Amino acid sequence: MTRAGRFLKDNGISVTFGAAFLVSLFGQALAGQAVYNDELRSVGAGPLAFGDYLTTSHFAVDVTENWQSEYLQFFLFLFATVRLVQRGSPESKELHKVGVESAEDQRMGEHARADSPRWASVGGIGQALYSRSLGIVMLLAFIGSWYAQSVAGAAAYGEERLRELQAPAPWADYVLTADFWSRTLQNWQSELLAVGSMAISAVYLRQRGSPESKPVGAAHTATGVEG
Structure with missing residues (x-):
């Protein structure tokens, strides 16, 4: 499998939903432009170009x-x-x-594993913030x-x-x-x-x-x- 193919397979959710988001946003912009220009025409104003509508x-x-x-x-x-x-x-x-579960259940501090994020093994405010970062x-x-x-x-x-x-x-x-x-x-x-x-x-x-x-x-x- 090529590098691009591997990337798409490993990141299928983010790539698919990211692409769908951009398509949907573009469609919303087109529809919104049409609605907005109808409103402008109703008050005798000229329509806006697509790029201008985005602002x-x-x-x-x-x-x-x-x-x-x-x-x-x-x-x-x-x-x-x-x-x-x-x-x-x-x-x-x-x-x-x-x-919040125990440190052992959450693999924190002395219970962190070799592949755990670095912030999981340190203490203090860094660990407290990381443990709630999402x-x-x-x-x-x-x-x-x-x-x-x-x-x-x-x-x-x-x-x-x-x-x-x-x-x-x-x-x-x-x-x-x-x-x-x-x-x-x-x-x-x-x-x-x-x-x-x-x-x-x-x-x-x-x-x-x-x-x-x-x-x-x-x-x-x-x-x-x-x-």
């Missing part, structure tokens, strides 16, 4: 409002599943492992995308108000508006529904060969077991 608040707010809800989902799931369990779900760890990155990504959404949303909302000959609202006022929270909460509720329904459905349903599912023959009560 608008209209495009930015539509993208970032979805990003922040996705990162919120991962952040909440990572931290919640430290102490919350779901009997029979492969999305949950085993019932007796509630909590959740921290998801939290920072959520905060960053939420802020970007609020800024872009404020700009888009201000643009709409100017078209109606009204003064645009400052950012601090916009984040208290129904427009902002309607955009935000419609994404949050869909992500929370998806996570919850996946955790429950995986108790009784199977997907052969997927690590997100239990083995086909596993008991419904088997918890934290991957296929």
